[in-house]
Amino acid sequence: MRNCLKVLPLALASLPSFAAELSQQDLGATGALVSSCAGMASGSFPVEGSLFDWQPGLSNCNAAMTTTPGQQLTASGAYTQAAPSVQASSHGSATYGSVGMYAHFRANASAGFAAAESTAGWTDTWTLIPADPAQIGQNAVVSFSVHLDGVLDGLPIGNSYTRIGSQVWLNNAPVAGQAFRAQGQGQGGFPFHQVIAQDVAFSVTVALGTPFELGVFSRASAGTAGAGPNWFSEASSDFASTLTWQGISGVTLGGNAISYSLTSQSGTDWTVASAPVPEPSMALLLSGGLLALALRRRA
Template sequence: MRHRLALLPLALVGLPALAAELGQQNLGATGALVSSCAGMATGAFPIEGDLFDWLPGKSNCNAASTTTPGQQLATSGAYDQATPSVQADSHGSASYGSVGMYAHFRANASAGFAAAESTAGWTDTWTLMPANSAQIGQNAVLSFSIHLDGVLDGLPTGNSYTRIGTQVWLNNAAAGGQTFRVQGQGQGGFPFHQVVDQDVSFSVTVQLGTPFELGIFSRASAGTAGAGPNWFSEASSDFASTLTWQGVSGVTVGGNAIAYTLSSQSGIDWNVPYAPVPEPSVALLLSGGLLALARRRRCISIR
């Protein structure tokens, strides 16, 4: 059974912060972000959570962040160039526990490394307190999973790439070995098509009783795989409703499962999977419908 991420009351509820482009380093101890961009890049692949490799003055980015659990963010970016022809666009969404990303491009390879990408993710400060107080200060392995769902497509013309990647961050550093990536190329008469629909498991080592920052950042990207010849390439990475938190699967010390309690700065209970919070209008309609039904039943019983 899927459970809702439990939220504790927050003292402040603010509007999302807007920026041209955001990465993991722009978030503090807790927050969620989405950054959608398109333009001309160097052809490198920065790690998920870092800023992309855009050429100066040749990209369009929009980004937003929030520290309010349940708040939904959305951004988009587009870049158009007449000669050599480039059309690229992206959009994304984010909240604590769930992000979506989409990237698409079509370009003449003589323009260089045209690309579109959307980066989204969140970070929060956790504390794991063992039921056995003697274990405070010991190292423990925290295991958890996400669900990733989307489609990668590269058309069989030119030479394009399409890519999805997810990186775990621990205490403001990329966690070694805690990465999931899928990538393919469409080129010279050979299309690339891959559906990704799976749970992905990760694990990190933390100290019991000591706060730590845990982040999940993902990026969907598509672009020119080889610049130079005068031909067109096209590809997309569609994970627009994609990555969702699946909860903690266990905490172990020395390979043995332990009992613990989890607290977070955001107030979210990360033990359980993400489930969307109904929009206020939907909640009002539901409550109104239930109230009307209750009144109808009351009238029937009186008769």
């Protein structure tokens, strides 16, 4: 029995923690999170990694975070109301280096800004040690990329939006100019459809030899683009598989490549690409109420 009591705290420490909604600010020096919500929003677009703009008491959110590399998180959110009609759902998955996000809604615009969104990402504390000790303390540029793979769809009815965005964070602040965003609208008679399958390059400036927190946070969202008229809108943002870290492409000092070594608080090797997070299983789709939507989309 004594041996069991000694092991139990270690086992509990590796389990993910859960909350209604999470943001980058909820993570410490290292961690991964997923936060999936649906409901009524104000119509703005907060920076990826921040909390969404939900109206108080008019949303359903579930989230999870972990500091254990390799541990996969999932979270789903759903919101419905009868009149004016709103049906919205989202699902997300995350682990260090790879996330998946899905959002879908169908609603009468007279209800207001109905929306669904899934936010996911990770942060870790890095230290870059140059091979030349004389370079310690100097500012270097770290270049890296992620692979983004998904589909934006807006039906040709009403007025909807569908959106994907990714934002780099450095030392608890979003980095200006280091974001990728794509968005479109489905409107009366005009559908929107965009397939995204590409590597997206980013870079940040850091001090060599000094620890820094680096994170990538993304959000898939879909919702009503204009509130008020008595029409139905429908859209989805399907990035369930996925956004994946592609590794460091280089570290430069004064425009010249340098040799370096990297350590991270999580123990993750960020110099190489991460494995993609698996797509949701059939059981998970059923539990989240997404199977019918997935089959409808594929049909």
